Amino acid sequence: MLDLRRLVLLRELSIRGTLAAVAQAMSYSPSAVSQQLSLLEKETGLELLRKSGRGVRLTPQAEVLVAAAGELLDTIERAEAEVAASLTEVRGRVRVAVFQSAALALMPAALRLTAQRYPQVRVEMVQREPETALHETWAREFDMVVAEQYPAHAAAWLPGLDRHELTTDAIRLALPPLDHPIAGGAGDGRPVEALIDARDLPWVMEPRGAASRHFAEQTCRAAGFEPDVRYETADLQAQIRLVETGNAVALMPDLVWTDRDTTCRLVELAGGPRRTVFTAQRLAGLASPAVRAFRSVLEEVAVAT
Template structure:
């Protein structure tokens, strides 16, 4: 019989791409990972890895084992969910990845409600960029992810993930208070010649913001980059930049910024995603339901 732990290591290599990444994810040394994979080759009597440049490439036989391991892990996760559902009390651990505005606006209330209603559930929250977190949830690093999708920018799709919309919020042009900045802006077209703050290149929000400006007939002067939306707000409030920010960032706080509607009132969609094999988990289901209640409120 094949060693399940070695099969999991092979799957981790397929998911993460390098021996070093597998070693880091599993808290092994790279040499230990290599030794386990060599042992798996001896067990199967087949070549599973071939050198490809400085890395390795999975053979077709390895891909067969990876697919079987995926099914095995999904079966185990479903069994764990069914076992948890057989108890009279909701208990267990849920690891959830969230992005910043959700961590600030929704998670504090959700965590409080979970602690009151389900004291035997341990919720572990980690802040991640949405696209990275979707991949990591598919890879089984997290049980759930709260991610976002901007207009005309599809979120990455990973097989076996169940997506459910959580809420949507309007994106508005965010301007400094009157008299704070040395320039005067009233609308998007008027922001063609002023400094902007945006998230780093490659993010969905940056792509959306740049495309919106280009549609309005100008290339934005992005002088400041920050993935921290609280930093963006401070730069706008102090008169150093303008920004495009979704309404969720204002929940629970006041601001002196001026919020201006954009043409067609574009909205960002916030959603949760779980592996379908984990949908039966009472703890994860309770957290998802609680998040929906908080978002609706």
Template sequence: MLDLKRLRLLRELQIRGTIAAVAEAERYSPSSVSAQLALLEREAGVPLLRRAGRRVVLTAQAETLVGYADELIATMERAESALAASRTEVTGTVRVAVFQSAALALLPGTLRSLADRFPQVRVEMVQHEPESALHETWAGDFDVVVAEQYPGHATARYPGLVWRELMSDAIRLAVPSVWQDVSGLAGAADAPWVMEPPGAACRHWGEQACRLAGFEPDVRFETADLQAQIRLVESGNAVGLIPDLVWAGRDRTVRLVELPGNPRRTVFTAVRASGDERPAVVAVREALGVTAAGITGK
């Protein structure tokens, strides 16, 4: 009979690409992972791995097994959710991945609410960029991800993830408060810009917005830290495109200029469908929704 733990390691290898990455994710040594996969290969009676240079890749038979492993792991997660739902208390650990501005605006109120209503729920939070956090939630590293989607920029969809919108917020041009002559995006064409590093959805969206306004932004500063972006704008060193959520619970210290079409960003949660009904996960998503509604007034 095939061992489910070893099947999980084979699935991890398909997702992560190398034995070393699987070992790091599963907190094993690379030699232990290799040994377990060798045992699985003997159990299966067919070759599961083949050498490709210095790496190993999955054979066609291994890819078939991974498909069944996905189903088995999802079934186990649904079984665990059903057992948890049968208990009278909501308990358990929920691993949450969240991007910075959502962590600052949503997590404090969410955690207070959970502590009051569900004291046996333990939340472990990691600040993570949305693009990679969605993939890692699909892979099983997190139970809940709080992510974002910019207008006209579709976020990657992973099979088996269930999305739920939390809120939307306006995106505006932030300029130093003393810059009273800037009335639109084109007015900042000659200014130094701060944006997130290349590859981020908001960077791609921001550059496209500037190009539609007829100019290429002079991006002199790159940081994923929106607090650092705001400081650069406050101090008169840059302009930037800032979503409204960043101002939750703090004074607006820059001048905000409306953008053409009044674009809005969508903030959402995603969980694996197999764990969607686990009571602790339900409690976390509901608490996030209540906190978001308090911010937006909806």
């Protein structure tokens, strides 16, 4: 009989690409991972890995086993969820990945309500960029992800993930207060009243590759100019401070202003673009009472925000 733990290691290699990455994710040494995969080859009597440059690649037979391992893990996850659902009390652990503005605006209230209503549910939260978190949830690193999607920049659809929309929020141009010199960005001292008026101002954006960065750059280009991105940071709180102190302007989704006072002046964008915030979890775990309870609480908090 094939060893499930070794099949899982093979699946992890198909997902992560290198023995070193598998070792780090599974808390093994690279040599231990290699040894276990060699034992799996002996069990099957098949060549599963072939050298490719400095790494390895999976054979077609290994891919068959990877698919089978995924099905087995789904079966185990469904069984665990159904056993938990048979209990009279909602309990268990929920591992959730969340991006920064949702962590600040939604998670505090959601965690508080969950603790009040479901004291036997333990929620563990890690901040991750949405693109990474979606993949890691699919790979079973997390039970659920809170992710975002910007207009014309769809988040990846991964097989076996169930998505529910939480909320949408408007995206607006954030400017320093009117009494700050940078606020007269139209070139003749007049206040900025539209995106094009900010064409000569310094900008702060997230690093390249982020969905928000792609959206911001494309929005500026559609308005007729290339933004002067002088500052890059994934920390939206740092972006807000740069705007408030007159060092930059930025495009900000409204969720960042939840429970927060600001001196920023907000200008509407043409077309009223909105960002979508959603949750995703594996279909195999939909019956989990703990995950279902926390997801329901998040939806309640999002409606009230």
